[in-house]
Amino acid sequence: MILKFEVPDGPPDPKLRAALEAVLPVRDRDRFRAAVLARAVGLRPRTTLERWARPALAAAATIALAAWIVGGLAAAPAADALTLDGAMVSSATGSTPAALVIAAPRPPDPETIYAGMVSQ
Amino acid sequence: MPEPSPDEGAIVARARAGDRDAFAWLVDAYQEGVRRVTRAVLHDADEADDAAQDAFLSVLVKLEQYDPRRPFRPWLMRIAANVAIDRKRRRQVRQVQPLAAEAESYEPSPLVQAERSALRERLEAALRHLPERYRIALVLYDVEGYSHPEIADILGIPVGTVRSAVFHARRTLRPLLEEWREDR
Numbered sequence: 302m303i304l305k306f307e308v309p310d311g312p313p314d315p316k317l318r319a320a321l322e323a324v325l326p327v328r329d330r331d332r333f334r335a336a337v338l339a340r341a342v343g344l345r346p347r348t349t350l351e352r353w354a355r356p357a358l359a360a361a362a363t364i365a366l367a368a369w370i371v372g373g374l375a376a377a378p379a380a381d382a383l384t385l386d387g388a389m390v391s392s393a394t395g396s397t398p399a400a401l402v403i404a405a406p407r408p409p410d411p412e413t414i415y416a417g418m419v420s421q
Numbered sequence: 422m423p424e425p426s427p428d429e430g431a432i433v434a435r436a437r438a439g440d441r442d443a444f445a446w447l448v449d450a451y452q453e454g455v456r457r458v459t460r461a462v463l464h465d466a467d468e469a470d471d472a473a474q475d476a477f478l479s480v481l482v483k484l485e486q487y488d489p490r491r492p493f494r495p496w497l498m499r500i501a502a503n504v505a506i507d508r509k510r511r512r513q514v515r516q517v518q519p520l521a522a523e524a525e526s527y528e529p530s531p532l533v534q535a536e537r538s539a540l541r542e543r544l545e546a547a548l549r550h551l552p553e554r555y556r557i558a559l560v561l562y563d564v565e566g567y568s569h570p571e572i573a574d575i576l577g578i579p580v581g582t583v584r585s586a587v588f589h590a591r592r593t594l595r596p597l598l599e600e601w602r603e604d605r
Contacts, residue, residue: 313562313563313564313566314563314591316598317563317591317594317598318563318564320544320594320598321457321548321559321560321563321564322457322564323541324541324544324545324548325457325460325461325548325560325564326466327452327453327456327457327460328466330449330452330453333448333452333456333470333473333474334445334448334449334452336470336474337448337452337474337477337478338441338444338445338448340474340478341441341444341477341478341481344478344481344482345439345481345482346436346437346439346481346482346483346484346485
């Protein structure tokens, strides 16, 4: 015998439905409803702005972090160069003040030059 | 799909505006279908009910995203199916208990067990061994009355896949169902 529900497009079978309802029973409707409503206290539909607020904050934090890292990396080579220049001059002249003068980012202060000459 | 209530749209709109009674009405009206879908995925009745509750809460929070031009129930069912599937995946990932303990959790309470016939248990076992997608499709089609295209929309899979899932699920359950008919 070919049963109706064997046909893929056949209509829903009431007996199969009854069997499935027996196997997957739904009990305590009132308790379930009460449980959902109790948990729903304080919840409300999230507005579009609220939905976007969290991703926006996360994006802003990510951008700030990225900017901080990039800024740090950009600043780092200058410091390294300063140190390298100083080290080269120190090793060549044996004079720390001379190294400071050469490696300084601003024009040298005459007092520094003078102090260097005195120390030599 | 079952006929929606004539004022379903208005009730959803009220729930969206924060009306608790309207939300309670939605829970009352659709809890059976939602609980059955989560049960089809998760087997364990308590865990399935937890997932169904989560689904309703998720619906409440996401109501602003709901497109009122589209039917509400498939949207709700999609959320319920996704919540249950997510929960099952998380359970599988964090599962540290031995399999025997997991099997134990499927055991019904003594009272329910007494009520259940051997055939019902076999049908339940057969249903459990079906692939997850088959079970959901079968429940949505044969119990909840959704059409193949509607189920395809709910599950986000092609209509042909839904047809195939329902067909294979029915074919698997057919021998048991014949016995079921004799027993009834």
